[in-house]
Amino acid sequence: MAISVDPPIASRDLSKKAGYAFTILSDPDATVIRRYHLLHVGGGPDGQDIARPAEFLIDREKIVRWANFAEDVRVRARADEMLSAASQVH
Amino acid sequence: MLEVTKRSNRAAWLALLLAVGALAANFAFFVNPPWQDALPWLSLLLAIAALAGLGIGLRRALFQRKIYRGKVLSIVFAVLALMFAGGSLFVFYHARALPNWTAAPQVGQQAPDFTLADSNGKFVSLEDLFAPSPIDLSSPAPKAVLLIFYRGYW
Numbered sequence: 001m002a003i004s005v006d007p008p009i010a011s012r013d014l015s016k017k018a019g020y021a022f023t024i025l026s027d028p029d030a031t032v033i034r035r036y037h038l039l040h041v042g043g044g045p046d047g048q049d050i051a052r053p054a055e056f057l058i059d060r061e062k063i064v065r066w067a068n069f070a071e072d073v074r075v076r077a078r079a080d081e082m083l084s085a086a087s088q089v090h
Numbered sequence: 091m092l093e094v095t096k097r098s099n100r101a102a103w104l105a106l107l108l109a110v111g112a113l114a115a116n117f118a119f120f121v122n123p124p125w126q127d128a129l130p131w132l133s134l135l136l137a138i139a140a141l142a143g144l145g146i147g148l149r150r151a152l153f154q155r156k157i158y159r160g161k162v163l164s165i166v167f168a169v170l171a172l173m174f175a176g177g178s179l180f181v182f183y184h185a186r187a188l189p190n191w192t193a194a195p196q197v198g199q200q201a202p203d204f205t206l207a208d209s210n211g212k213f214v215s216l217e218d219l220f221a222p223s224p225i226d227l228s229s230p231a232p233k234a235v236l237l238i239f240y241r242g243y244w
Contacts, residue, residue, distance in 0.1 A: 001219055001235065003206065004242030007166035023214060024208035032204040037193035038239050052188045057233050058201045060220055065234060069191035073241065074119045075127045079183040082236060089234040 003027050005050050027051075057085045065089050096159035102167040105140045112136035116181055130185065133178050140175040144168040176187030201237070215227035 001023040006014070011024035025032075033039050033051040040052040055071035055077045066085035068077040115133035119126060142168075150157070151164035158164070193200050205215040222231045 002238040002240055004240045006242040008207050008209045008211050015209055023219065024209050024215060027206050032206060033239060035202045035204065036195060040189050047244055050241050053241060054191060054194060054239045056195065056201060056237040058237055060233065062201045062216065064195050064197050064199050064201050067197055069194065070112065070188065072130050072185045076187050086234055
């Protein structure tokens with residue numbers, strides 16, 4: 001599932017356009033983004049506060065089992081990395 | 091006086107070629123190659139090489155006109171190379187100007203709880219994401235959840 005500051009309507013459009021079946025949550029005030037210490041102050045196109053890209057694999061005990069923090073906004077975790085991390089969780 | 095054939099200013103057009111390569115490396119992200127983590131560095135390397143090349147090319151065009159021909163074309167090439175290489179360096183810097191992540195939850199640490207609205211306005215908590223799929227009741231509850239924070243504005 002994914003989180004951004006986008007409003008639900010923008011997430012719905014994105015899901016429809018890209019054919020995503022996973023949950024997309026809206027954090028317009030960046031409350032959860034702040035809680036995860038991922039706030040990029042002024043990082044939005046018009047200087048809005050947004051999330052810096054990051055991915056976490058969380059198990060049922062809510063423990064982080066794998067994490068990736070982008071160093072370059074264009075380079076994200078690859079699907080094979082995430083799948084291999086997920087296969088380690090039993 | 092002995093008439094000598096002037097040499098071609100290879101540095102100037104090589105600089106343009108390298109700068110075009112630096113720019114192209116930035117567009118290669120759109121095809122999403124598996125080695126995309128190398129692309130920013132490839133772009134940086136090509137841009138720096140282009141800047142070095144255009145420095146040499148400009149010096150030849152402006153101060154060594156007796157040896158090299160094509161002064162105007164060399165300057166045009168150098169200006170284009172400067173634009174493309176400069177643009178690539180600008181993008182390289184901005185794409186990496188991200189806040190530190192050391193305060194974020196790390197492997198082995200507890201993931202903070204949350205409840206947020208989904209794309210239909212329905213509130214969903216981290217706990218809810220571990221519930222069995224409402225679509226396929228026969229499938230077991232997920233063992234893990236992948237949480238992706240993204241920049242938005244897509």
